[in-house]
Amino acid sequence: MPYRAPVSEYLFTFDHVVGLDQVAATELFAEATGETVEAILSEAGKMCTDILAPLNRNGDLHPARLENGVVRTSPGFADGFRAIATGGWIGMAADPEHGGMGLPFSIATAVNEMVGSACLALQLNPLMTQGQIEALEHHASDAIKALYIPKLISGEWCGTMNLTESGAGSDVGALRTRAERNGDGTYAITGQKIFITWGDNDFAQNICHLVLARLPDGAPGTRGISLFMVPKFIPDAAGNPGPRNSLGVVSLEHKLGLHGSPTALMDYAGATGWLIGEEHKGMAAMFTMMNNARLGVGMQGVAVAEAAFQKALDYAQERKQGKTPLGAGAIIDHADVRRMLAVMKTETFSARAIGLACAVALDMARATGSADWAARAALLTPIAKAFGTDIGNEVAQLGLQVHGGMGFIEETGAAQFARDVRVTSIYEGTNGIQAMDLVGRKMMDGGAAAQRLLQEIEDHAGEARAAQPDLASAVWNAAEALRDATDWLVGQEADDRNAGATAYLRAFARVLGGHYHLKAALADLTRLPLAAVAIKRLLPEHLALIAQMREGAAGIYALTPERLAS
Known part of the structure; x- marks a missing residue:
């Protein structure tokens, strides 16, 4: 089956996990009611499923090419771009003064993810334009704004x-x-x-x-x-x-x-x-565009993860191979295949929730002027970018594994996801740079923003113990371990922080993922098995990651170039 935009998943995450209602409660975004959000996402989902998804393979088989100084784009991409432009999707979050919709960035983030799942190669075009619009809104002269922004929003430019x-x-x-x-x-x-x-x-x-x-x-x-x-x-x-x-x-x-x-x-x-x-x-002006793009690229990783999961799930339900414990014969009934699919879905949810939580923080900072919300958004941005793209790569690889030998055959389409998503962990600052940003610039407050977020996680887990004692206690303990790790981290020299940065970012993402899955399970008990995968199977990794982080830089630098080459 082709890609299906998971509109209900976005709506659930907004309503029960990341708190879009806070955004709609502000004066700036008062029109972002639940009914409006559902209508917007449903319409965008139709475009992605019906118009854009069929173009994805064209881009892979018929690359853009340069002819006599003119770039010729892949078949159907011009029509796909026009569908995005005429639907108003480029200017979703742009200022209405210049023709934008003025919607919360959270909604634009969800729509961009759907577009990326449908056809990532094409989605990169409007994503770059959206970042440029934001940079111009913040830094350009009035004359430049008036001349350029309406044309960028309309898709003419x-x-x-x-x-x-x-x-x-x-x-x-x-x-x-x-x-x-x-x-x-x-x-x-x-x-x-x-x-x-x-x-x-x-x-x-x-x-x-x-x-x-x-x-x-x-x-x-x-x-x-x-x-x-x-x-x-x-x-x-x-x-x-x-x-x-x-x-x-x-x-x-x-x-x-x-x-x-x-x-x-x-x-x-x-x-x-x-x-x-x-x-x-x-x-300073370019960082406005880069920060927009960093979260956008993180959600591109989530986008590919979603598409790769859907394709793997379809294949696993259709492919019959060997005798299974459940007797149906489809490979989805083999324990290890079911494990891979469960991890794919669990990780995609975690990465999506982190990205949307970051977008909500950006909206709240803009709508309220709150320094705490701005610090929350700044803290979550490198996590959303790095974890989102790491998960995009990992889930795409799991998708290949679910397909088995057929995954290595280009005609199945599973390999394209792995190839397309690979660059996202390099785009807009490699994931190592994101991790160093997290333990460096984002900890210049002594870890205060991180500790506030971890306190919220502990408070929620404490309240959840009555309903889900095992899962809630595991999340609380993990958050407490990360609080201690954060205190240790801020007291270290830069080299020691940087050597453990990637491990620390991943540990933080693990705790966030467990927290968001716990919230989801409390809102809908049918999500309890998925939350159990996140909290019982994946969250325990945080202890090993924290141990890695505490090793510092000495052991890394002990591996001199000569020793590495020997």
Whole structure:
């Protein structure tokens, strides 16, 4: 069977797990009633199931290609993009002043996940545009906002993010792209950028590139970087695309997966650009887009996990192999296959709940101005990104295993999920960087935001003991262990924190997953078996992860290059 958008799962998670009602109770998002949310998700689900999902295989079999400087997209992608654009899905969370819906980011996050499950290669396009819209809303001049945002929301124009260069990957401050003042308020941008997702296409009237570059008087490192809007076609005052700018696609990358998403090497040869934000403060503006994209990429991992699980479940119910304890003959009745499917579903729920909880925190911070909600969102962002994409990779691999030998055959489609999702753990800062961000910048408050969240988990588990004593006690004990680990962590030197960062992030995700599964089971007892998998089989990993974290950096650095090579 093809992908089916799990609308009821989103509604349950919003209502009983992550508390979307808090968002709807604010003045800013008062229109996000349960009835409205259900109608929006149902309509988006129909588009994903009926229109976008059938395109997924086309993107894999017929990659985007570069012909005489023009990017030709995969068959059906133009129609798919138009369905997304005309439905208003690009501007879901954008300001109504410029034509957006003004919906909570939580709703946009759920819709984006569905679009990613249906066709991840295409979903990357509107995701980049959404991030650019948010960056412009926060940092651009009124004139730039009025000219660009309505076109981006409508889908007439598309947006990209240009950070990476061949000599400056994660070390953005090492970039060499330069900007020169033209004397008329514009700037000349010269340099090359690599790995530019959807750097061009053949269905948008204009491609709007946000480009990081350094002015002649810019300080070294990230402090001296500025951000510029550099359109493919220079628009006139009415927004009509005019002359071609001095930029172009040099080549498209040949990738492991996501073949339908053109990843471009972009060349800027004195291209005309407009400053976004202040000179030398481009990273602050770009981080607005990057933070949006980090959660978005985390949910891409969840999206692929959902699609891979659905395909594996369908196959397991149809494939007959050997005698099973239940006698039906389908492989789903073999204990180990049932275990794999249970883990796939459990992990997908955990990662989704973490991502949606992060989105709710972002909405609450925006609607209330609360510093605590902002800190909660900041804390959850690296966890949502890293855990979501790790789970996307792991669930896709389990999907291959459920298919057995047929999973290794491309025609079944299971392998595409594994190839497409692999890059998400690298996108927008590798997962190791996310983990170091969690134990570094996100712990600059002495761990206060983490401790507040863990206290909430303990309080809920304490209340749940009357109904589910075993599961609730396990969650409470895990949260307490993580509280102690957090106290230890904030007292360590940076190298020791960084060496244990990945283990700590995973342990935190394990505790969050157990907490959200417990909430789900209390709201619906039919979810109790799934919660038991999360809490009894997966949550115990947190102790081993905490032990890893406490080992520090000495043992890692004892493995010198010479010892590693011997």
